[in-house]
Amino acid sequence: MAAGLxxxxxxxxxxxxxxxxILLGRYSLNPFVPGEFATEGVTLENFTRFFSDPYYRDxxxxxxxxxxxxxxxxxxxxxxxAYYIARVxxxxxxxxxxxxxxxxxxxxxxxxxxxxxxxxxxxxxxxxFLTFTGLTSAPVELLYTGKAVLIGIISVNLPFMxxxxxSVIENIARPLxxxxxxxxxxxxxxxxxxxxxxxxxxxxxxxxxxxxxxxxSYATPxxxxxxxxxxxxxxxxxxxxxxxxxxxxxxxxxxxxxxTLVLTVLSAWLxxxxxxxxxxxRT
Amino acid sequence: xxxxxxxxxxxxLVFGTMLFVVTPLITVIWVSFFSNKxxxxxxxxxxxxxxxxxxxxxxxxxxxxxxxxxxxxxxxxGLVIAVPASLALVRGRFPGKxxxxxxxxxxxxxxxxxxGSAVYIYYIQFELLxxxxxxxxFPGLVAAHVVLTIPWVVRLVTASLVGANESIEEAALxxxxxxxxxxxxxxxxxxxxxxxxxxxxxxIMSFTDLEKSIFLIGPGSTTLPIAIINYLEWNLDxxxxxxxxxxxxxxxFMLIISDPxxxxxxxx
Numbered sequence: 004m005a006a007g008l009x010x011x012x013x014x015x016x017x018x019x020x021x022x023x024x025i026l027l028g029r030y031s032l033n034p035f036v037p038g039e040f041a042t043e044g045v046t047l048e049n050f051t052r053f054f055s056d057p058y059y060r061d062x063x064x065x066x067x068x069x070x071x072x073x074x075x076x077x078x079x080x081x082x083x084x085a086y087y088i089a090r091v092x093x094x095x096x097x098x099x100x101x102x103x104x105x106x107x108x109x110x111x112x113x114x115x116x117x118x119x120x121x122x123x124x125x126x127x128x129x130x131x132f133l134t135f136t137g138l139t140s141a142p143v144e145l146l147y148t149g150k151a152v153l154i155g156i157i158s159v160n161l162p163f164m165x166x167x168x169x170s171v172i173e174n175i176a177r178p179l180x181x182x183x184x185x186x187x188x189x190x191x192x193x194x195x196x197x198x199x200x201x202x203x204x205x206x207x208x209x210x211x212x213x214x215x216x217x218x219x220s221y222a223t224p225x226x227x228x229x230x231x232x233x234x235x236x237x238x239x240x241x242x243x244x245x246x247x248x249x250x251x252x253x254x255x256x257x258x259x260x261x262x263t264l265v266l267t268v269l270s271a272w273l274x275x276x277x278x279x280x281x282x283x284x285r286t
Numbered sequence: 287x288x289x290x291x292x293x294x295x296x297x298x299l300v301f302g303t304m305l306f307v308v309t310p311l312i313t314v315i316w317v318s319f320f321s322n323k324x325x326x327x328x329x330x331x332x333x334x335x336x337x338x339x340x341x342x343x344x345x346x347x348x349x350x351x352x353x354x355x356x357x358x359x360x361x362x363x364g365l366v367i368a369v370p371a372s373l374a375l376v377r378g379r380f381p382g383k384x385x386x387x388x389x390x391x392x393x394x395x396x397x398x399x400x401x402g403s404a405v406y407i408y409y410i411q412f413e414l415l416x417x418x419x420x421x422x423x424f425p426g427l428v429a430a431h432v433v434l435t436i437p438w439v440v441r442l443v444t445a446s447l448v449g450a451n452e453s454i455e456e457a458a459l460x461x462x463x464x465x466x467x468x469x470x471x472x473x474x475x476x477x478x479x480x481x482x483x484x485x486x487x488x489x490i491m492s493f494t495d496l497e498k499s500i501f502l503i504g505p506g507s508t509t510l511p512i513a514i515i516n517y518l519e520w521n522l523d524x525x526x527x528x529x530x531x532x533x534x535x536x537x538x539f540m541l542i543i544s545d546p547x548x549x550x551x552x553x554x
Contacts (some may be wrong), residue, residue: 004377008370012390012436015367019433020393023404087300102541103308105430109487110311111494113511117518117530118310121317121325129312131327146468161307196433219397221497226518236399240500243403252409256400263397281504
């Protein structure tokens with residue numbers, strides 16, 4: 004009976020996700036002949052081209068750098084709101100705050116990027132304000148910089164961090180903190196010594212999630228970064244659809260997936276080793 | 287005194303961060319009501335002109351309708367195939383259960399651009415072999431979106447099934463009810479929150495999907511998020527703000543009406 008209930012879903016995922024990924028992997032080993040879809044063969048030339056071309060190496064390092072910095076910012080910015088939402092006494096304020104976090108998170112990347120374009124664009128709100136107040140006469144270029152992309156990615160990923168941390172803090176028993184406070188610890192110390200160690204699983208989950216999302220962000224670098232600020236996901240799209248170089252595009256996709264996986268495992272391992280209780284590394 | 291200052295700076299940090307998260311959405315809604323053709327401050331006045339203007343543009347009207355159709359059909363298929371799967375995962379006893387559960391949740395972990403390019407190449411290869419076109423067709427797009435919906439239905443429906451009481455179903459069966467009747471009258475109503483949440487999230491994930499769909503749409507028929515991105519590459523005005531605002535209102539409305547049934551913060 005279980006087989007009958009499960010098979011449609013399993014079939015859908017095998018046929019429409021597993022097989023395509025296997026095919027993509029196979030394509031990354033094909034040689035590229037312009038004008039032809041599939042030239043069978045086994046070669047590593049797509050990968051060697053990637054790692055020997057300084058342009059693509061830069062794109063990868065830039066993607067990794069932006070992802071690490073944005074994830075750290077999300078973690079630092081996310082803790083306070085997450086803690087506040089988990090502990091606020093007014094149920095009404097709590098559900099308003101949760102909607103404020105969940106709504107942007109569910110809005111999809113197109114609309115959120117549209118929001119930042121409306122704010123930061125040459126003809127956007129911030130420039131309109133600067134011109135109106137007479138602070139500048141010509142529009143200031145706020146888009147197409149690394150900082151703008153970083154701000155965009157942080158704002159897109161931050162809600163994921165807040166909601167992940169919040170749901171973990173919610174399950175930490177309040178009397179534990181109250182005991183620490185009652186015994187004379189300052190609120191900050193009680194948080195650092197009692198809550199933080201207990202919320203480490205949430206910190207790991209949130210960090211991993213934000214990092215994966217940042218590594219794969221597409222719309223933010225495409226529109227806010229523009230042609231000057233290339234990242235991996237738009238490069239995959241470019242190779243597959245515009246340049247029609249499927250083998251190289253497939254190799255890019257696999258480098259992106261593999262790098263994300265390795266760095267995700269590494270960061271989860273590092274965070275798992277870190278133990279705030281002893282104030283540093285576990286021995 | 288010191289505690290006072292730190293409690294104020296804590297609150298400032300909390301609400302400052304929250305403001306940072308919601309500012310883009312609030313700005314979009316505000317700008318969409320400007321009466322001027324370009325964004326300038328202070329606005330000359332407020333109007334609904336740009337909503338009408340957006341509806342008149344084929345890309346936006348067509349995009350909205352296509353996204354709506356794809357999301358409704360994909361959510362329906364997703365629920366029909368993934369609700370039984372969730373039932374089997376929670377109630378069934380068979381080997382390899384955790385592997386199957388991981389498999390069904392896996393579409394969440396695969397980045398959209400990677401999954402999209404894989405499906406695109408797969409569809410073209412399929413077309414070369416069978417002469418059946420899937421890329422740039424409605425069924426092809428829906429099929430790819432069904433995969434997006436499965437993990438959300440499985441995750442949210444299994445979560446509410448775990449809490450449901452199995453003995454009520456057994457009692458009904460013992461009293462002679464047909465298994466279908468038990469499923470329809472007892473199992474389904476007891477997982478209603480999971481069904482609503484699963485359907486809601488499936489719809490939203492499909493409606494707002496960008497990274498996967500960019501590979502699968504055809505010329506002249508784009509989904510709404512892609513229409514927004516394409517427009518933004520060359521224009522920035524209250525019209526595109528109005529389009530984005532429509533999506534914000536739609537999803538916000540859905541969240542508010544489903545809020546009593548589901549626990550939003552637990553869905554992730």
